[in-house]
Amino acid sequence: MDLTWSDKESAFRDECRTWLEANVPDPALPSGDTREGFAAHLEWEHRLHEARWAVVSWPEAYGGRDASLWEWLIFEEEYYRAGAPQRVTQNGIFLLAPSIFEFGTPAQQDHYLPRMSAAEDLWCQGWSEPNAGSDLAAVSSRAVRDDDAGGWRLTGQKTWTTRGAFCTHVFGLFRTDGEAERHRGLTYFLVPLDADGVTVRGFGRLDGDEGFAEVFCDDVFVPDNPADSLDPAEAAATMHRGGILGEVHQGWGVAMATTTSERGLTLRSPGRFQATASRLLDLARSCDESGRLGEALADRVVDAWVDAEAYALYTLGDVTGIVEGRSPGAKSSFNKIFWSELDVRLHEAALDLLGPDAELDGPWMKGYEFALSGPIYAGTN
Amino acid sequence: MRFELTDDQVDFRDAVRGLLADRCGPEAVRAAWDGDGRVRPAWDALAEMGVLGALVPEAAGGLGRDDEDVIPLLVECGRVALPDPVGPSAYAAATALGSLLEVPGAAEVAAAWSERVAAGDVVLPVVDPSAPVAGAGTAAAILWCVPSAAGPQVLLADADAVELESLDSVDGARRPARVSVLGGEVVAEGDAAAGIAAATADRLALGAAAELVGLSERMLELTVGYVGERKQFGVPVGSFQAVKHQLADAALAVAFAGPLVSMAAHSLATGDADASRHVSMAKLRASTAARHAAGAALQCHGAIGYTVEYDLHLFMKRAWALSYEHGDPDAHRSRLRASLGLTGSSTN
Numbered sequence: 001m002d003l004t005w006s007d008k009e010s011a012f013r014d015e016c017r018t019w020l021e022a023n024v025p026d027p028a029l030p031s032g033d034t035r036e037g038f039a040a041h042l043e044w045e046h047r048l049h050e051a052r053w054a055v056v057s058w059p060e061a062y063g064g065r066d067a068s069l070w071e072w073l074i075f076e077e078e079y080y081r082a083g084a085p086q087r088v089t090q091n092g093i094f095l096l097a098p099s100i101f102e103f104g105t106p107a108q109q110d111h112y113l114p115r116m117s118a119a120e121d122l123w124c125q126g127w128s129e130p131n132a133g134s135d136l137a138a139v140s141s142r143a144v145r146d147d148d149a150g151g152w153r154l155t156g157q158k159t160w161t162t163r164g165a166f167c168t169h170v171f172g173l174f175r176t177d178g179e180a181e182r183h184r185g186l187t188y189f190l191v192p193l194d195a196d197g198v199t200v201r202g203f204g205r206l207d208g209d210e211g212f213a214e215v216f217c218d219d220v221f222v223p224d225n226p227a228d229s230l231d232p233a234e235a236a237a238t239m240h241r242g243g244i245l246g247e248v249h250q251g252w253g254v255a256m257a258t259t260t261s262e263r264g265l266t267l268r269s270p271g272r273f274q275a276t277a278s279r280l281l282d283l284a285r286s287c288d289e290s291g292r293l294g295e296a297l298a299d300r301v302v303d304a305w306v307d308a309e310a311y312a313l314y315t316l317g318d319v320t321g322i323v324e325g326r327s328p329g330a331k332s333s334f335n336k337i338f339w340s341e342l343d344v345r346l347h348e349a350a351l352d353l354l355g356p357d358a359e360l361d362g363p364w365m366k367g368y369e370f371a372l373s374g375p376i377y378a379g380t381n
Numbered sequence: 382m383r384f385e386l387t388d389d390q391v392d393f394r395d396a397v398r399g400l401l402a403d404r405c406g407p408e409a410v411r412a413a414w415d416g417d418g419r420v421r422p423a424w425d426a427l428a429e430m431g432v433l434g435a436l437v438p439e440a441a442g443g444l445g446r447d448d449e450d451v452i453p454l455l456v457e458c459g460r461v462a463l464p465d466p467v468g469p470s471a472y473a474a475a476t477a478l479g480s481l482l483e484v485p486g487a488a489e490v491a492a493a494w495s496e497r498v499a500a501g502d503v504v505l506p507v508v509d510p511s512a513p514v515a516g517a518g519t520a521a522a523i524l525w526c527v528p529s530a531a532g533p534q535v536l537l538a539d540a541d542a543v544e545l546e547s548l549d550s551v552d553g554a555r556r557p558a559r560v561s562v563l564g565g566e567v568v569a570e571g572d573a574a575a576g577i578a579a580a581t582a583d584r585l586a587l588g589a590a591a592e593l594v595g596l597s598e599r600m601l602e603l604t605v606g607y608v609g610e611r612k613q614f615g616v617p618v619g620s621f622q623a624v625k626h627q628l629a630d631a632a633l634a635v636a637f638a639g640p641l642v643s644m645a646a647h648s649l650a651t652g653d654a655d656a657s658r659h660v661s662m663a664k665l666r667a668s669t670a671a672r673h674a675a676g677a678a679l680q681c682h683g684a685i686g687y688t689v690e691y692d693l694h695l696f697m698k699r700a701w702a703l704s705y706e707h708g709d710p711d712a713h714r715s716r717l718r719a720s721l722g723l724t725g726s727s728t729n
C-alpha cells in the first residue's frame with residue numbers, strides 16, 4: 001500500500017487549489033436547477049473551460065488536461081473542498097462522453113466533445129419514460145426508418161429528464177425494431193432539443209426547482225451519421241441535427257456503458273461526501289460549544305463522518321483496481337447504494353443538529369431534498 | 382498511490398488461507414469447544430510457516446514484517462473462526478516485545494520472549510484488567526500493560542505468576558479468564574510503558590476488527606450458499622427479494638468496513654499520527670458490520686441457523702464476542718468523538 005502522492009500529483013493539486021481559491025464564486029450561485037441559476041452556472045462552466053478545468057481527464061484536443069484517474073480524483077476533492085458550484089454540464093460530461101469515447105466515430109468525437117467541454121452543447125439524459133424507469137428495457141419511444149430522407153423519425157415521451165428545460169440536446173434510447181424483445185432492438189440517439197417536433201415541459205422537483213422535464217418527440221427527424229467522405233463542414237451541419245451513437249439496434253450496450261459510470265465512481269467522487277462530512281462536523285462543533293449537542297446525536301455525526309471516510313477509502317481501492325485493469329463489475333452497484341444512503345444520513349444528522357431551524361430555507365434542507373434523489377436515480381437502490 | 386495489497390502480501394495471505402482451510406475446518410473448531418480452545422495442528426503449522434513470528438524482528442528469529450502484512454492473515458483466521466490467539470500473541474504482543482527490544486534493560490528478556498512467540502508459545506497482553514482474556518489458560522506469559530499506582534508500567538509475568546479466574550463464554554472455544562498478576566518483571570515504565578500500552582490496545586482492537594471482517598465474509602458466504610439450495614414454495618429461498626436485500630445490505634456493510642481495517646494497518650505500520658483514530662474507525666465498523674452480517678445470516682437461514690448442529694453458530698458467536706472485545710462500538714464512538722473534538726455532553 002502506498003498512500004503518498006507523486007510530485008506531479010501534488011503539483012496538480014496545488015494548481016487546482018490555487019485556481020479554485022481565486023475563482024470560486026462567493027457568495028455561492030443560486031441553484032442551477034432554476035432558469036436564473038442555470039444561466040449563472042453556465043457562466044461558471046465557461047470560466048472552467050477557459051482555464052481548462054472543465055474536463056481534466058479528457059485529451060487536451062477536446063479541452064482537457066490528459067489527467068490520470070488519480071488526478072481526476074484530486075481535482076474532485078479540491079473542487080468540493082472549495083465549495084465550488086454544482087456542475088450543470090455533468091450529465092453530458094460524465095454520462096454521455098464516456099459512451100462517445102467508447103462508441104463514437106472519430107467525426108462524432110471531434111464534433112461533440114469540444115462543444116460539450118466548452119458548454120456550447122448542453123446535454124440531458126433521455127432514458128426514463130412514464131412506463132420505463134428502473135426497468136429501462138421497457139422503453140416504448142420509437143424511431144421509424146425514413147429511407148427517402150436518409151434518417152429516422154422519433155416519436156415518444158421521455159421524463160425525469162434533469163435540467164431538460166435548460167439544455168440544448170438530449171441523448172436517449174428509442175426502439176428501432178418493434179419486433180425485437182426488450183433490450184434488443186433499441187438504438188442510442190443524439191437529438192437537438194430545437195429540432196422540429198420536440199416539445200420540452202419543465203416541472204418542479206421535490207425541492208420546487210424546475211429541475212425536471214418531460215421531452216416529447218412527435219415525428220422528430222434525425223439524420224443518419226454522415227459518411228466519412230462527406231465534406232467536413234457538411235458533416236458538421238448534419239451532426240448538428242443529431243445522430244446515432246454506436247450501431248443501429250445496439251443501443252442497449254452503449255447505454256449500459258453509461259449507466260455503469262452513472263452508478264459508480266464518475267458521478268460521485270468521494271470529495272463531495274468528505275466535504276459534506278466536514279461541514280457537518282463544523283456544525284456539530286458549534287452546537288457542542290453552545291451546549292446543544294447530546295451524546296446520541298454526536299454519535300450519529302461520528303457514524304456519518306466515519307462512513308464518508310470509508311467511502312473515500314473504498315474508492316481508492318476501486319481506482320487502484322481500474323488503473324491496474326480490473327473491472328469494478330457489481331462493485332459499482334455497491335458504490336452507488338453506499339454513497340446515496342450516506343448522503344441522506346449526513347444531511348439527516350445536520351438537520352437534527354439544527355432542530356427547530358431545520359425547516360427553514362437553507363443549504364442543509366436544500367441539500368437534504370437533493371440527497372433524497374440519490375437512492376432513486378441511476379436505478380433505484 | 383496504491384490502495385491494495387502487494388503481490389507478496391497476497392501470496393502470504395493465500396498461503397495462510399490454504400493452510401487454514403486444511404487444518405481449521407468447522408470440525409476442528411468444534412473439537413476446540415470440547416478441548417482446551419485450541420486447534421494445535423493449525424497453530425503449529427502457522428508457527429512453521431513463520432506467521433507467528435511474522436512481526437518478530439529478523440534478528441530475533443522472525444520475519445520482520447509489519448501490520449500491513451499481518452492484518453490480511455488475521456482476516457483469514459477470522460474466516461475459519463480459528464480460536465487460537467494469533468492476533469493477541471503473534472500480532473499485538475509480538476509488536477510490543479519488538480518495541481521492548483529498544484527499551485534499556487528490557488532487550489534481553491524481550492528477545493527471549495520474541496523467539497518463544499515465534500516458536501509458538503503464547504504471550505497475551507492485558508490492557509484492561511476488568512475484561513476477560515480469551516485463551517488465558519494456555520498462555521506462557523502475560524504482558525501486563527496496566528498502570529500501577531506509581532504510573533505507567535509494562536510487566537512480563539510468567540504463567541506461574543498469574544492468577545486466573547476461569548469463565549464460560551457463549552463461544553465455547555474462547556475459554557476466557559479474568560487475569561491478575563502476582564509478580565513478574567517490570568520491562569518498561571513511564572512514557573515508554575504508556576506508549577507500548579496504547580499501541581498494544583490499538584493492535585488488539587485492530588486484530589479483532591480484522592477477524593471480524595473474515596467472520597462476516599464467511600457468515601455471508603455460508604448464507605448465500607444455503608439460500609441458493611434451500612427450497613420453499615418450489616423455489617430457492619434466495620430468489621426472494623426479502624432475502625436478497627437483507628444479504629446485500631449486510632454485504633455492503635462488510636465491504637465498506639474492510640478498507641477502514643486496511644487503512645488502520647497502514648497507519649500503524651507507518652506511525653501515522655492519526656493511527657488510533659483509524660483503529661477506532663476500523664473496529665467500530667468491523668463490529669457493527671459483523672453484528673449486521675450475523676443477524677442477516679441467522680434470519681436468512683431460518684430454523685437451521687438456530688441450532689448448534691449447523692456451523693453458523695461457530696462463526697456468529699465468535700463475531701458477537703469479538704464485537705465486544707477491545708472496545709465495543711460505543712467505546713470506539715466515544716474515542717472518535719473525543720478525537721474529532723466533540724464532547725456531546727448536553728443532556729437537553
